[in-house]
Amino acid sequence: xxxxxxxxxxxxxxxxxxxxxxxxxxxxxxxxxxxxxxxxxxxxxxxxxxxxxxxxxxxxxxxxxxxxxxxxxxxxxxxxxxxxxxxxxxxxxxxxxxxxxxxxxxxxxxxxxxxxxxxxxxxxxxxxxxxxxxxxxxxxxxxxxxxxxxxxxxxxxxxxxxxxxxxxxxxxxxxxxxxxxxxxxxxxxxxxxxxxxxxxxxxxxxxxxxxxxxxxxxxxxxxxxxxxxxxxxxxxxxxxxxxxxxxxxxxxxxxxxxxxxxxxxxxxxxxxxxxxxxxxxxxxxx
Amino acid sequence: xxxxxxxxxxxxxxxxxxxxxxxxxxxxxxxxxxxxxxxxxxxxxxxxxxxxxxxxxxxxxxxxxxxxxxxxxxxxxxxxxxxxxxxxxxxxxxxxxxxxxxxxxxxxxxxxxxxxxxxxxxxxxxxxxxxxxxxxxxxxxxxxxxxxxxxxxxxxxxxxxxxxxxxxxxxxxxxxxxxxxxxxxxxxxxxxxxxxxxxxxxxxxxxxxxxxxxxxxxxxxxxxxxxxxxxxxxxxxxxxxxxxxxxxxxxxxxxxxxxxxxxxxxxxxxxxxxxxxxxxxxxxxx
Numbered sequence: 001x002x003x004x005x006x007x008x009x010x011x012x013x014x015x016x017x018x019x020x021x022x023x024x025x026x027x028x029x030x031x032x033x034x035x036x037x038x039x040x041x042x043x044x045x046x047x048x049x050x051x052x053x054x055x056x057x058x059x060x061x062x063x064x065x066x067x068x069x070x071x072x073x074x075x076x077x078x079x080x081x082x083x084x085x086x087x088x089x090x091x092x093x094x095x096x097x098x099x100x101x102x103x104x105x106x107x108x109x110x111x112x113x114x115x116x117x118x119x120x121x122x123x124x125x126x127x128x129x130x131x132x133x134x135x136x137x138x139x140x141x142x143x144x145x146x147x148x149x150x151x152x153x154x155x156x157x158x159x160x161x162x163x164x165x166x167x168x169x170x171x172x173x174x175x176x177x178x179x180x181x182x183x184x185x186x187x188x189x190x191x192x193x194x195x196x197x198x199x200x201x202x203x204x205x206x207x208x209x210x211x212x213x214x215x216x217x218x219x220x221x222x223x224x225x226x227x228x229x230x231x232x233x234x235x236x237x238x239x240x241x242x243x244x245x246x247x248x249x250x251x252x253x254x255x256x257x258x259x260x261x262x263x264x265x266x267x268x269x270x271x272x273x274x275x276x277x278x279x280x281x282x283x284x285x286x
Numbered sequence: 287x288x289x290x291x292x293x294x295x296x297x298x299x300x301x302x303x304x305x306x307x308x309x310x311x312x313x314x315x316x317x318x319x320x321x322x323x324x325x326x327x328x329x330x331x332x333x334x335x336x337x338x339x340x341x342x343x344x345x346x347x348x349x350x351x352x353x354x355x356x357x358x359x360x361x362x363x364x365x366x367x368x369x370x371x372x373x374x375x376x377x378x379x380x381x382x383x384x385x386x387x388x389x390x391x392x393x394x395x396x397x398x399x400x401x402x403x404x405x406x407x408x409x410x411x412x413x414x415x416x417x418x419x420x421x422x423x424x425x426x427x428x429x430x431x432x433x434x435x436x437x438x439x440x441x442x443x444x445x446x447x448x449x450x451x452x453x454x455x456x457x458x459x460x461x462x463x464x465x466x467x468x469x470x471x472x473x474x475x476x477x478x479x480x481x482x483x484x485x486x487x488x489x490x491x492x493x494x495x496x497x498x499x500x501x502x503x504x505x506x507x508x509x510x511x512x513x514x515x516x517x518x519x520x521x522x523x524x525x526x527x528x529x530x531x532x533x534x535x536x537x538x539x540x541x542x543x544x545x546x547x548x549x550x551x552x553x554x555x556x557x558x559x560x561x562x563x564x565x566x567x568x569x570x571x572x
């Protein structure tokens with residue numbers, strides 16, 4: 001049906017190979033450090049906000065594993081050419097699926113993390129998460145078939161899958177913007193500025209994903225990806241773009257969630273709610 | 287007595303090899319993430335329910351290890367063919383016993399986890415666990431001899447062991463359904479819906495195991511597994527089926543146990559039982 005691997009790795013210059021390799025390593029470090037931070041910082045926010053930090057920690061722990069494996073696959077896929085003038089494919093495929101496996105697991109959790117820190121009503125949270133998680137599954141499931149098309153003759157199909165995937169992508173951004181805006185009035189004043197910032201951070205960091213996809217979809221990039229020579233900078237741009245987007249949308253966004261949790265913990269303290277006070281858990285009566 | 291390995295790995299397409307490889311990797315990530323979650327979430331449920339979450343965490347930690355090793359064995363068992371058109375066996379055996387080792391350790395623990403969150407009376411819990419764990423040992427012990435038969439000439443023996451293994455399997459499902467149903471009246475209202483859901487989740491997720499076994503037992507699958515060419519999709523289906531069943535029956539089921547624990551913690555809070563209040567532990571006087 002689909003090849004699960006990007007076959008025919010393009011020749012890369014030493015610079016191109018190393019910049020991707022180094023970004024992958026930096027992403028492993030960032031995600032691992034963020035995981036330590038979110039796990040350890042749980043006790044510094046109110047009891048009600050700890051699930052949000054816990055889920056943030058799990059998101060970046062999963063990403064840390066996947067970037068470690070992505071980098072391992074990158075090392076297997078390339079070897080220094082004789083004389084050291086560049087890098088050439090070893091024949092071992094570079095496994096692009098790690099990133100999609102990561103997204104399947106972490107995008108729903110990112111949405112849970114956001115809903116958890118907002119502490120929306122149980123019904124509101126449940127309806128919102130259901131819609132968003134279905135949209136996320138569609139976005140990832142429709143993006144993948146396009147991602148693995150590297151044959152320039154099929155370039156139009158790569159763009160068709162992209163177009164299909166963008167529909168649920170835009171839907172998610174729309175719902176998040178509208179719901180975050182609607183919830184502002186119910187949030188403590190100290191958190192409102194941060195939630196307004198979160199709206200913008202989501203928009204900006206998420207927009208890097210389609211840009212990275214497009215960088216890998218140009219005629220030159222596809223020609224390079226299918227082993228026909230040409231300019232590999234689109235392929236390099238795609239890898240760097242996804243890594244930067246993942247760092248900001250997961251680790252960076254998690255830090256913002258932490259600041260929202262801190263602001264809300266402070267606001268709770270003014271109302272007499274202690275750090276370890278257990279809130280009433282609204283239980284569905286169904 | 288028995289070969290401890292699936293001998294004669296069938297040739298696979300790039301797609302078939304990679305989908306199994308990627309599902310294994312995703313299972314490692316899922317189990318590892320679930321372990322982090324269950325361990326860290328213990329402090330968010332009442333003292334009485336923490337053993338259930340602790341055992342849930344241990345179950346998925348064991349599974350994380352085994353899937354890492356299963357994947358390692360998969361990598362050793364296969365090599366890309368010259369030209370990269372597919373994967374062929376290296377001669378190194380794929381070790382299917384990791385999965386049975388995992389089940390021997392984790393199935394009894396899964397039953398403990400469920401009994402622990404229900405907080406049945408000591409006598410009830412003890413008699414139920416004894417019966418269920420003996421049945422689980424029989425189920426796994428009788429399934430394994432069939433699992434390693436790949437010679438189409440012995441196909442009938444594969445089905446005999448399957449049939450024997452299904453008897454304790456159905457007994458476990460029957461006991462769990464009956465006992466969960468019987469316990470409903472003693473559970474807080476807020477947890478009853480979740481326990482009804484747990485009955486169904488157990489049935490549905492556990493049914494994937496015999497389906498996966500059957501996928502690997504068709505004439506075509508056995509022919510492929512014994513190196514006689516033929517269609518390897520049954521073998522691929524067996525590996526994917528077991529991985530999905532393990533993810534849902536261990537990590538997914540653990541999340542449900544967590545929600546039950548949360549609902550019961552909430553119900554306890556309404557009765558004035560605090561998060562860290564130590565319950566009276568009923569000690570057998572025998």
